[in-house]
Amino acid sequence: MSDHPRCQLPLPLPEEEDLRLVLRIVRRMAAHGLRDAQAALLAVEGFGQGFRRPLVLLRAFVAELAQCSHRRITMAPSCALRMTMDEARLIGVLATASHNPDCARAHLRMLADRHDVCHPLSAALAIAAALGDLGRPLPRLRATCAPD
Secondary structure, three states, rough: OOHHHHHHOOOOOOOOHHHHHHHHHHHHHHOHHHHHHHHHHHHHHHHHHHHHHHHHHHHHHHHHHHOOOOOOOOOOOOOOOEEEEHHHHHHHHHHOEEEOHHHHHHHHHHHHOOOOOHHHHHHHHHHHHHHHHHOOOOOOOOOOOOOO
């Protein structure tokens, strides 16, 4: 594999502002820990007064995914202007969990290299509900799902 940055970060960032915000928060948590102050500040600035619920649920999602994963999940630095395949799959899970949980489950299985992904899927569903309650639902992505 080449060391060229385009090879390591093959995909553009999502066009939707809320997906980019969630990705930046998750990147900060992955790199600097679940209680990273910058991740919290991003949530405050992005979600306003109702930031606590999505922030706590994003922490739970990251923790559950890290705990259940049987492989290393590749994350780019929070300032990167492109994203990894793993990040795209992660964003896809969050954006499809509420309207297509079977597809989200399939992508979580690929991401974690594990069959049982009920805990991170539950967190993803809760995140979708929390953002919907704030009037900031994640856009519905058309994701291609692999058969189980």
